[in-house]
Amino acid sequence: MKYAVVDLESTGPNIGDGDRIVQIGAVIVENNHIIAQHEMLINPECPLPPHIHKLTGIEEQELKTAPTFLSVAGLWYERLKDCIFIAHNLAHDLKFMQAHFEEAGYKYNPMAIDTVSLSKCLFPQSQGFNLIDLGNYLNLDYKNAHQALADANVTTQLLNKIAEKITQLNRETFKKLAKIATYFTHQEVLLFEITQSFLIEDYSQSTNDRSHALTACKDVKVINFELIQQKNLTFSHLIIEGHKRPISQLFKHQFYREIFTHQQEACLSFSSTKLLYKWLTEMKDFPLSEFQIILPKKYYLNLADFDNYCQKIDYQQLNQHELIVLGSCWVWLSETESGILSELNHEINIQEQIDKMLEVIDYSSKHYFYEKALQDIKQNHLILTINPFLSYLSRLSPDSVRPFNLKKYHLIVDNLSELNRQESFHNQIFTNLSQSLVQIQQLIDFDHQNIPQQNRNNSIYQQLVSFRSLFRELIDKIEQNFISQSPWTDRQQRKEFYLKDSSKILSEVLSIIEKLIKNNGLNNAIIEKYFPKNMQAKLIHLQNSIKNLEYLLIVSQKKDRGYYSVKMEQYQNHFYHIHLFWTPIRHSSQMSELFDHFNKVLLFSPGDTFYKQTIGSYHQLGLHSFKYYQLNQEKDLLQVQIPAAYLESKDQMIDSFGFQIEKLGILLNEQFPLTSKLNLIIVNNRQQAIDCYASLRHSIDAADQIRILSQHVSGSLNKIKRYVIEGDSSIVIIQWQSLLNHNWYIEDCSTSFYWMNLPFQSLKKSSIQAQAEVLKINEDQIFDQLLLPHMLNDLSVGIQYLRDYFNIQQAFLMDDRVFTKYYSKDIRQRLDESIQFNLQYDL
Secondary structure, three states: OEEEEEEEOOOOOHHHHHOEEEEEEEEEEEEEEEEEEEEEEEEOOOOOOOHHHHHHHOOOHHHHHHOEEEHHHHHHHHHOOEEEEOOOHHHHHHHHHHHHHHHHHOOOOOEEEEEEHHHHHOOOOOOOOOOOHHHHHHHHOOOOOOOHHHHHHHHHHHHHHHHHHHHHHOOHHHHHHHHHHHOOOOOHHHHHHHHHOOOOOOOOHHHHHHHHHHOOOOOOOOOOOHHHHHHHHHEEEEEEEEOOOOOOOOHHHHHHHHHHHHHEEEEEEOOOOHHHHHHHHOOOOHHHHHEEEOOHHHEEEHHHHHHHHHEEEEEEHHHHHHHHHHHHHHHOOOOOOEHHHHHOOOOOHHHHHHHHHHHHOOOOOHHHHHHHHHHHHHHHHEEEEEEHHHHHHHHHHHHHHHHHHHOOOOOEEEHHHHHHHHHHHOOEEEHHHHHHHHHHHHHHHHHHHHOOOOOOOHHHHHHHHHHHHHHHHHHHHHHHHHHOOOEEEEEEEEEEEEEEOHHHHHHHHHHHHHHHHHHOOHHHHHHHHOHHHHHHHHHHHHHHHHHHHHHHHHHHHOOOOEEEEEEEEEEEEEHHHHHHHEEEEOOOOOOHHHHHHOOOEEEEEHHHHHHOOOOOHHHOOOOOOEEEEEEEOOOOOOOEEEEHHHHHHHHHOOOOOOHHHHHHHHHHHHHOOOOOEEEEEEEOOOOHHHHHHHHHHHHOOOOOOOOOEOOOOOOOHHHHHHHHHOOOEEEEEEEEHHHOOOOOOOOOEEEEEOOOOOOOOOOHHHHHHHHHHHHHOOOHHHHHHHHHHHHHHHHHHHHHHHHHHEEEEEEEEEHHHHHHHHHHHHHHHHOOEEEEEEEEOOO
């Protein structure tokens, strides 16, 4: 058998827009041996875009002396005519080759195989499915990315790995994947029918080495482990906070390493699975069998639901992506011991497909992976978990918690603020009023159109009509109250409004809810029999919505413990997706009571315990039994520049974000060529990111020579990360909250950051207004007592994160308020252990 592994470089991705081939690389394999390798530049007879030059290193002058495709079409046709055509992202390479051959008078319709589809199926745990990520995952020899022959060579190695992996599949998984492959668009099924033909003898047989995913812990000074341990022995409930700056994540990771080295029985709780797995990668010198991960039930694949899904699917009805996800899941299930869904690449979202197919999930079914994890924790002395699992435990009765035998464990929580935020999220009550109204109307329409008059249950019909009327009244009341506070807008915006306890609107809303609950005469058993199964999901959502409305009514009695708000989207003068929320400010004692079940508890606080005693985590979680200790750290100043040219004109353009972007454009143009590979523009919200991207695309003089990317514009954060890694110098616009919440970073990448605004929250934000009301803070004191402390903590945490995870070369703050306001001195003093602000007079 003979096949050609081909890679093309082109002027752009769209043949229909006039893009042309500029380079062809091909590896020819016959009878399991590489028999030829070819590479050729092609004159596209059009200009080479600067970003393609930067990506590939190809010079336009080289292309001018290269042959046109028309002049070498016969040569390439002879090379490829008797080969199976194989490429990574076949849709691009094959389409370009066919179009160019057609122009030259050749009909080219080969058998073809896409290694992207096969890679997703067989390596579902890879960080990504581009050649760079797969090369890292499979430890392939990959140099000179985006050179056609180099890419063709690494694709050939990848194809060999795919064939190797297929030979290692168990019989059942092999049969399932082979069946799925018959529904793929091209001839990928050949890999299952004649696998041996794709094993290349030039490459030695090798196993998948995943050690590449493990990154060594950065060098950090050995911490005073004994000091902290002694403090925790003296005070079994202890909060530790850095003096004037957050304790770095690297510091905490080293502390956890010491815990493990000393063979202590401990439960380490992380803010997210990403942070948990990052720590695991840093512990590569310890056997993973020593750890046991336990997460909330929803983080595991439910095998009963998956089996039910597999029984109901029709392969012919699945699209290509759904087929790949199903195949990936089968491969993963043949390998995983934990069943934790986050092991899979984010594109392999099998849970989404299960939910879409089943609509109604049987939550009473046995949950194999979760129950296995519960059993396994009894055999390990070190438990790894995330904060939501602590929230789950806190809601269990003491008798239900007892089997976990928590008393032998030392609980360590990596971020107290995140625990508090997640606890607020889990205790939040909300309902989607707009969706409920739509579902009621759908049920009414179905009743009217599909149920014969003689079979119609008038009681159910009238009840639904009554619900529709009350939900419509509730939505109208909210819209009428807030339309005057929302100016007409020509673009969709997210809005949030605080419902003050004493306000007339809240009283009216609760009155309508009370009426709706009292008039609820639906009998679930009768209504479920009345409507067919295809309407069951709508019924369940409606019933849950009504139940949440009942909870929203009950919590109205919990004065000073939480607040109501409305969140919606506005376009022009219309509101959509209207949600009613109740969010706790002071939590119940459940979490603090859970802490008593552990032998010792150590909580790392990023700063809000010290700076915000009355409004921070200490107060909200009721941690009055905890002792507080400030950890002294060596002074380590980050030099942050404040461009003076920005300060000189600031007063003329008060609060103008557009003006700040304009000055940023001047600064970047003056610094060009940018010396850092990554140039981070840090903003406070989604709209700022979009506006900043649009402005910089026009104001950067060398915008055609540097890649400008933005959250909410340029695709997912994972895609943006890949673009940065693959390219030379990039500008990336991102919200500071997303850096932390998504644990987004690029290791060993020289970085300059430009923080646009001090991260002040809005005075109109519901949580700020609610805290002011609960703490009886006068309006003229809200800034000093709430907004300023919040900002200081957020800025300090954000900059510490940047220092932990990025190789910072330069740092800029495009905000003059650290020098020009009455509170400026306070900002500088609070941060003087970690940041040195410097005025820069020459742009």
